[in-house]
Amino acid sequence: xxxxxxxxxxxxxxxxxxxxxxxxxxxxxxxxxxxxxxxxxxxxxxxxxxxxxxxxxxxxxxxxxxxxxxxxxxxxxxxxxxxxxxxxxxxxxxxxxxxxxxxxxxxxxxxxxxxxxxxxxxxxxxxxxxxxxxxxxxxxxxxxxxxxxxxxxxxxxxxxxxxxxxxxxxxxxxxxxxxxxxxxxxxxxxxxxxxxxxxxxxxxxxxxxxxxxxxxxxxxxxxxxxxxxxxxxxxxxxxxxxxxxxxxxxxxxxxxxxxxxxxxxxxxxxxxxxxxxxxxxxxxxxxxxxxxxxxxxxxxxxxxxxxxxxxxxxxxxxxxxxxxxxxxxxxxxxxxxxxxxxxxxxxxxxxxxxxxxxxxxxxxxxxxxxxxxxxxxxxxxxxxxxxxxxxxxxxx
Amino acid sequence: xxxxxxxxxxxxxxxxxxxxxxxxxxxxxxxxxxxxxxxxxxxxxxxxxxxxxxxxxxxxxxxxxxxxxxxxxxxxxxxxxxxxxxxxxxxxxxxxxxxxxxxxxxxxxxxxxxxxxxxxxxxxxxxxxxxxxxxxxxxxxxxxxxxxxxxxxxxxxxxxxxxxxxxxxxxxxxxxxxxxxxxxxxxxxx
Numbered sequence: 140x141x142x143x144x145x146x147x148x149x150x151x152x153x154x155x156x157x158x159x160x161x162x163x164x165x166x167x168x169x170x171x172x173x174x175x176x177x178x179x180x181x182x183x184x185x186x187x188x189x190x191x192x193x194x195x196x197x198x199x200x201x202x203x204x205x206x207x208x209x210x211x212x213x214x215x216x217x218x219x220x221x222x223x224x225x226x227x228x229x230x231x232x233x234x235x236x237x238x239x240x241x242x243x244x245x246x247x248x249x250x251x252x253x254x255x256x257x258x259x260x261x262x263x264x265x266x267x268x269x270x271x272x273x274x275x276x277x278x279x280x281x282x283x284x285x286x287x288x289x290x291x292x293x294x295x296x297x298x299x300x301x302x303x304x305x306x307x308x309x310x311x312x313x314x315x316x317x318x319x320x321x322x323x324x325x326x327x328x329x330x331x332x333x334x335x336x337x338x339x340x341x342x343x344x345x346x347x348x349x350x351x352x353x354x355x356x357x358x359x360x361x362x363x364x365x366x367x368x369x370x371x372x373x374x375x376x377x378x379x380x381x382x383x384x385x386x387x388x389x390x391x392x393x394x395x396x397x398x399x400x401x402x403x404x405x406x407x408x409x410x411x412x413x414x415x416x417x418x419x420x421x422x423x424x425x426x427x428x429x430x431x432x433x434x435x436x437x438x439x440x441x442x443x444x445x446x447x448x449x450x451x452x453x454x455x456x457x458x459x460x461x462x463x464x465x466x467x468x469x470x471x472x473x474x475x476x477x478x479x480x481x482x483x484x485x486x487x488x489x490x491x492x493x494x495x496x497x498x499x500x501x502x503x504x505x506x507x508x509x510x511x512x513x514x515x516x517x518x519x520x521x522x523x524x525x526x527x528x529x530x531x532x533x534x535x
Numbered sequence: 536x537x538x539x540x541x542x543x544x545x546x547x548x549x550x551x552x553x554x555x556x557x558x559x560x561x562x563x564x565x566x567x568x569x570x571x572x573x574x575x576x577x578x579x580x581x582x583x584x585x586x587x588x589x590x591x592x593x594x595x596x597x598x599x600x601x602x603x604x605x606x607x608x609x610x611x612x613x614x615x616x617x618x619x620x621x622x623x624x625x626x627x628x629x630x631x632x633x634x635x636x637x638x639x640x641x642x643x644x645x646x647x648x649x650x651x652x653x654x655x656x657x658x659x660x661x662x663x664x665x666x667x668x669x670x671x672x673x674x675x676x677x678x679x680x681x682x683x684x685x686x687x688x689x690x691x692x693x694x695x696x697x698x699x700x701x702x703x704x705x706x707x708x709x710x711x712x713x714x715x716x717x718x719x720x721x722x723x724x725x
Contacts, residue, residue, distance in 0.1 A: 160666070193597065197595070205588045208656065210663050261632075
């Protein structure tokens with residue numbers, strides 16, 4: 140068994156069964172960085188903060204949701220914004236109603252915009268451990284076609300520049316992009332306690348997403364580093380180069396993920412597992428974990444990125460790189476690829492086992508317009524191509 | 536710049552315990568007499584800082600400008616854990632944010648009892664957090680006694696159990712550490 144079996148109540152609203160007391164609802168909006176438009180970096184994240192800010196001194200919707208045991212969470216990524224509410228299935232519909240009411244009311248108390256701008260600055264300092272220029276949130280890695288960003292720059296740069304509030308722009312952005320009638324919805328509930336049809340009813344009439352988010356106006360973008368100077372990666376040649384400026388701090392295997400559809404991401408993950416296993420054999424160590432993009436979120440967003448696998452701290456690329464690369468790039472036997480696919484597919488099942496992760500995975504799959512099992516049609520030839528494109532990078 | 540000393544909470548979040556400019560961190564040791572004490576402190580941390588309506592988060596995020604105030608139990612020895620409070624703030628908002636958190640901590644340390652509604656809603660959120668957090672990684676320090684003790688249903692547990700004894704004293708110790716930092720910062724400013 141790999142992915143959750145997704146059933147659709149109506150187009151864009153999917154659910155899967157979640158036993159136990161805790162259920163979750165995830166809403167994925169086409170409100171990521173890609174929708175900001177030129178000259179408005181940080182607008183999507185700022186809008187997320189404003190939308191999620193309490194609507195008044197009564198601290199709604201948090202007061203009622205948290206008293207009942209619900210947790211509310213929001214994230215902004217390149218092509219989407221996700222809002223998740225999870226908690227007791229016994230009072231689930233009340234929580235959904237409270238969230239929908241909050242999203243419909245964009246009035247926020249005076250001073251909220253200034254406060255949220257400073258909170259965002261403190262968020263960046265917090266999440267990057269006081270080093271926003273580090274690779275924690277802003278990295279890019281070389282590929283044969285040029286650098287690919289693992290880049291959270293639309294958040295980092297405005298925060299570094301000072302208080303960029305977008306106080307006048309966020310409401311229009313939210314009204315256009317953060318709409319319950321135009322989002323992908325994922326539900327992980329026990330249908331005996333929470334009827335998916337009732338949740339759909341609370342969300343109200345919807346526009347039909349004919350073919351995923353791209354029908355709603357969010358075009359895929361090719362991310363390029365926005366803040367660092369030009370670097371000629373082709374000139375670096377075949378051996379590892381110096382990428383301190385790009386934030387590469389360690390020896391690691393880099394797998395460019397240029398084909399960003401679910402099956403492309405799935406084949407990159409299978410290749411990553413093969414690479415981690417091979418490197419572990421060479422170094423006689425336990426396989427290192429894979430890291431997909433900046434946040435290690437699988438199938439969360441579209442767009443070119445990179446998968447990285449850390450090499451041991453005492454790895455000496457000068458002496459071993461050629462041998463290691465030959466080993467890593469070798470085409471695998473189909474049976475080996477099949478076993479790797481099973482392994483990664485099982486990891487994906489575990490990652491989406493909880494209600495909140497499950498609901499998010501459903502909503503994001505519907506958002507991308509591909510609700511099937513992403514590992515169902517992994518092409519061994521595509522896995523082999525991923526292996527051929529890897530590089531080993533080192534800090535200098 | 537001192538190197539971060541990051542430890543992981545039960546929920547997989549890193550907490551940097553090295554205090555320095557723009558990063559406030561205070562710790563206090565907490566005795567663990569029984570495995571059940573782990574549950575008690577997890578629930579107390581949830582009540583005081585786990586939700587947006589919890590007193591410390593409300594002070595830090597809604598009165599101040601902090602992204603998050605973290606109060607968490609961290610594994611120590613088998614008999615003694617570490618209760619840690621941390622937050623990160625830009626230099627320009629540090630004084631105001633520290634003052635806001637100190638005021639909330641003072642109220643908590645003076646007030647004593649955690650009210651029944653606050654305690655029970657914290658238990659409900661704790662149950663949700665336990666159900667929606669990924670399993671602990673194999674090498675986590677949480678996977679050793681007594682931290683890996685079976686955690687009962689928090690909601691049922693909280694109805695028959697009061698907040699841990701001595702929590703006011705621990706909060707007062709954290710308060711003293713933060714007060715000393717604030718006094719130092721104001722002294723430097725002079």
